[in-house]
Amino acid sequence: MDELLGPDGQPRPAAAELLRMLSSLKPDALDERQRAAEAEILTMGITFTVYSDGEDIDRAWPFDVVPRIIDGAEWDSVSAGLAQRLRALNLFIDDIYNDRRIIADGVFPEDLLNDSVNLRDQCRDMRPPNGVWAHISGSDLVRHADGDLYVLEDNLRVPSGVSYMLENRAVAKRTFPGLFERQSIRPVDSYTDELNRLLRAVAPDGVTDPQIAVLTPGVFNSAYFEHSFLAQRMGAELVEGIDLTVGDDGRVYMRTIDGLERVDVIYRRVDDLFLDPEVFRPDSLIGVPGLMRAWREGHVTIVNAPGAGVADDKVVYAWVPDIIRYYLAEEPIIANVPTWRCMYDDERRHVLDNLRELVVKPANESGGYGILIGDRATDEQLAASREAIEADPRNWVAQPILDLSTVPTVIDGTLAPRHVDLRPFILTRGIGPGESYVTPGGLTRVALPEGSLVVNSSQGGGSKDTWIVDLPEGAR
Amino acid sequence: MALLARVAERLYWGARYCERAEDTARVIRAFNDQFVDFPVSAGMRWEPLAAITGTPAQVPADATDLGEMAVLHSLIADQTNPSSIASSVEAARENLRTTREVVPREAWAAVNQLARFARAESSHAVGRPGRDWFLGRIIEISRRLDGVLESTMSRDAAYRMWRIGRLVERADMTTRVLGVRAASILDTEGDRHRLEELQWMGVLRSVSALQMYQRAVRGPIEAERVLRFLMLHEPFPRSVRSCVSDLRNEIGHLSARAELIGLLDALDSALSECDPDVMDGAAIDAAMDTLQLALGDLHRGIINEFAS
Numbered sequence: 001m002d003e004l005l006g007p008d009g010q011p012r013p014a015a016a017e018l019l020r021m022l023s024s025l026k027p028d029a030l031d032e033r034q035r036a037a038e039a040e041i042l043t044m045g046i047t048f049t050v051y052s053d054g055e056d057i058d059r060a061w062p063f064d065v066v067p068r069i070i071d072g073a074e075w076d077s078v079s080a081g082l083a084q085r086l087r088a089l090n091l092f093i094d095d096i097y098n099d100r101r102i103i104a105d106g107v108f109p110e111d112l113l114n115d116s117v118n119l120r121d122q123c124r125d126m127r128p129p130n131g132v133w134a135h136i137s138g139s140d141l142v143r144h145a146d147g148d149l150y151v152l153e154d155n156l157r158v159p160s161g162v163s164y165m166l167e168n169r170a171v172a173k174r175t176f177p178g179l180f181e182r183q184s185i186r187p188v189d190s191y192t193d194e195l196n197r198l199l200r201a202v203a204p205d206g207v208t209d210p211q212i213a214v215l216t217p218g219v220f221n222s223a224y225f226e227h228s229f230l231a232q233r234m235g236a237e238l239v240e241g242i243d244l245t246v247g248d249d250g251r252v253y254m255r256t257i258d259g260l261e262r263v264d265v266i267y268r269r270v271d272d273l274f275l276d277p278e279v280f281r282p283d284s285l286i287g288v289p290g291l292m293r294a295w296r297e298g299h300v301t302i303v304n305a306p307g308a309g310v311a312d313d314k315v316v317y318a319w320v321p322d323i324i325r326y327y328l329a330e331e332p333i334i335a336n337v338p339t340w341r342c343m344y345d346d347e348r349r350h351v352l353d354n355l356r357e358l359v360v361k362p363a364n365e366s367g368g369y370g371i372l373i374g375d376r377a378t379d380e381q382l383a384a385s386r387e388a389i390e391a392d393p394r395n396w397v398a399q400p401i402l403d404l405s406t407v408p409t410v411i412d413g414t415l416a417p418r419h420v421d422l423r424p425f426i427l428t429r430g431i432g433p434g435e436s437y438v439t440p441g442g443l444t445r446v447a448l449p450e451g452s453l454v455v456n457s458s459q460g461g462g463s464k465d466t467w468i469v470d471l472p473e474g475a476r
Numbered sequence: 477m478a479l480l481a482r483v484a485e486r487l488y489w490g491a492r493y494c495e496r497a498e499d500t501a502r503v504i505r506a507f508n509d510q511f512v513d514f515p516v517s518a519g520m521r522w523e524p525l526a527a528i529t530g531t532p533a534q535v536p537a538d539a540t541d542l543g544e545m546a547v548l549h550s551l552i553a554d555q556t557n558p559s560s561i562a563s564s565v566e567a568a569r570e571n572l573r574t575t576r577e578v579v580p581r582e583a584w585a586a587v588n589q590l591a592r593f594a595r596a597e598s599s600h601a602v603g604r605p606g607r608d609w610f611l612g613r614i615i616e617i618s619r620r621l622d623g624v625l626e627s628t629m630s631r632d633a634a635y636r637m638w639r640i641g642r643l644v645e646r647a648d649m650t651t652r653v654l655g656v657r658a659a660s661i662l663d664t665e666g667d668r669h670r671l672e673e674l675q676w677m678g679v680l681r682s683v684s685a686l687q688m689y690q691r692a693v694r695g696p697i698e699a700e701r702v703l704r705f706l707m708l709h710e711p712f713p714r715s716v717r718s719c720v721s722d723l724r725n726e727i728g729h730l731s732a733r734a735e736l737i738g739l740l741d742a743l744d745s746a747l748s749e750c751d752p753d754v755m756d757g758a759a760i761d762a763a764m765d766t767l768q769l770a771l772g773d774l775h776r777g778i779i780n781e782f783a784s
Contacts, residue, residue: 043585043589043592044585044588045573045584045585211478228573228576228577231577232576236577237480237577238577240482242482243481243482254480255481255482257479257480257481257637257730257781258478258731
């Protein structure tokens with residue numbers, strides 16, 4: 001199905017204004033706006049970095065001017081569902097590292113934890129401020145042919161993309177100023193303020209005016225632009241591991257031109273395993289020796305907390321509906337995509353018997369690598385996937401091939417449907433109701449080749465602005 | 477507002493590279509202007525231009541002159557020459573790309589534009605037709621960048637580091653112009669001497685000083701006065717004295733830096749020893765060497781003090 005057009009080819013109500021405007025444009029005008037937007041992105045230096053040994057690894061951010069539009073009434077429910085989901089996931093993480101009630105109560109099988117690559121023993125018995133572990137998350141949503149939005153996966157470690165959501169809006173406002181004036185499109189710009197508020201709220205006890213730092217792996221990281229953008233928008237320091245040191249007093253300091261200054265909250269964009277060479281990978285050059293000690297002693301808050309990734313394991317994903325019911329005694333507001341776990345013999349058999357009809361995913365990879373889409377794979381790819389599943393069943397899950405929805409996209413100067421997903425960002429500063437913030441919309445990613453379902457920008461995907469449109473009474 | 481030592485160093489280098497690109501553009505522009513004015517018989521050559529910017533003149537063994545295109549390629553577009561405009565601009569962009577969180581967004585957009593412009597146009601600027609336009613744009617965008625900072629950036633430590641980088645590089649360039657150009661004019665004998673006034677105008681233009689010189693001096697263009705103006709005339713912002721005095725001011729805004737103040741004192745006393753009335757070419761050359769060494773000491777002092 002298409003996000004903007006109904007089955008009859010007529011505009012959906014929330015997209016009517018946009019489509020009316022697009023159809024009134026002269027033949028070349030759409031392409032002109034597309035090129036103007038791209039020129040602006042180049043001028044503003046909005047880039048992402050691609051790992052490559054060639055030159056020019058800092059690439060312009062790919063943006064399509066035609067937005068994806070969601071009706072405000074639908075979004076209210078999605079937004080409530082995401083906040084609910086993250087409250088439950090945070091309770092789950094806290095429980096796993098402490099009492100493990102959910103296991104004692106027989107709701108979650110303990111053996112799943114035994115070989116989870118994201119479970120960190122170093123986090124046992126920790127109680128981070130406000131009980132929050134996954135403060136910032138990006139959950140990927142897709143719309144299936146049945147018209148419903150499903151959560152495809154949760155990213156609880158270092159989700160990226162929010163800066164592009166904000167930049168996309170800035171460009172879109174200049175591309176279609178009239179549309180923003182004429183209708184009610186929810187603004188997204190307060191995200192960095194909300195993030196700042198969150199980071200301040202989780203400062204260590206007794207710190208009233210915390211020094212906040214964004215920890216980046218460095219200038220060659222694919223998301224460096226975003227790290228820099230967020231630091232800039234919050235007035236926080238952007239630090240690399242070499243800028244930080246843990247003092248004899250166990251506190252974290254940064255090296256400034258006037259000597260060492262205390263750091264209270266670290267929004268880290270470095271993976272757990274690289275955070276502290278004393279505890280995790282000893283060869284990490286981007287980490288800070290002693291950082292985990294400082295965190296455990298409560299001298300510094302690390303956001304997201306180390307070990308939070310235990311809940312974004314694609315195998316744990318399959319239990320999220322149960323997790324929501326268990327901790328909140330509520331029914332999940334947004335559905336999971338049905339997921340088969342290859343660790344169980346019967347589910348694995350189903351997967352191996354139906355490989356051609358399934359999407360097979362590694363449980364703990366990001367960036368779209370290692371994904372097999374059954375109906376598009378060659379016989380060799382299917383055989384390789386089968387072998388990989390049998391060799392390490394726990395590392396694989398499978399889901400039905402979703403018929404991702406499409407949005408009209410500018411291709412060679414004219415509009416053609418392309419598949420999209422959506423990554424909203426959820427901020428959780430406490431586990432009570434009303435302590436969450438969900439971005440209105442999020443980052444819409446679009447697979448640019450015809451028929452493709454791979455939306456990752458590292459693999460040729462593009463992006464769109466996402467409009468949550470509130471229609472006047474009676475217009476729906 | 478705290479400033480990370482690593483960020484301080486990058487800002488300093490960003491400013492130096494930006495100033496280097498801009499000053500190189502000014503020098504080439506002035507030299508170019510003068511070259512076309514001179515009769516062929518004057519035998520003006522392009523190599524001194526390479527010498528000013530510190531580009532090692534790689535003269536082929538069998539050549540008598542490096543040649544216009546070779547020198548200009550090296551100064552403008554050559555990415556293997558770290559002092560070329562193309563390289564300097566790229567380095568300035570990379571340093572600002574990695575300090576974007578402390579400078580106004582508009583300033584980043586300006587340096588990004590500078591780099592994109594240089595990437596697209598530098599190879600077309602080696603030949604005469606596009607050269608002056610290109611150099612003018614480089615100067616313009618570099619000035620716009622400082623205009624953004626001047627009008628929208630708080631006078632915090634990050635701003636001071638930027639200013640310090642600009643001033644060190646600017647002082648360095650003025651001493652280079654004097655060291656190479658002034659020394660060679662003063663040492664020139666014979667009939668080329670009749671072109672001396674034009675030569676000195678070229679020197680002044682190299683640091684965009686001609687008009688201000690004329691307003692301040694109100695007399696003919698004479699060697700001693702030009703030297704005095706470019707070294708010691710404090711009101712002119714590209715004179716060595718002015719750069720040193722501005723550096724003193726900028727460094728003074730950062731918390732106590734006794735060692736750096738000592739290095740600035742050394743620069744000032746080296747300047748005070750320069751008496752243009754009694755200097756010949758060799759003396760100028762030696763004096764500029766002394767100043768450049770003192771600037772080198774200051775540079776190392778700044779890196780030690782702030783960046784480690």
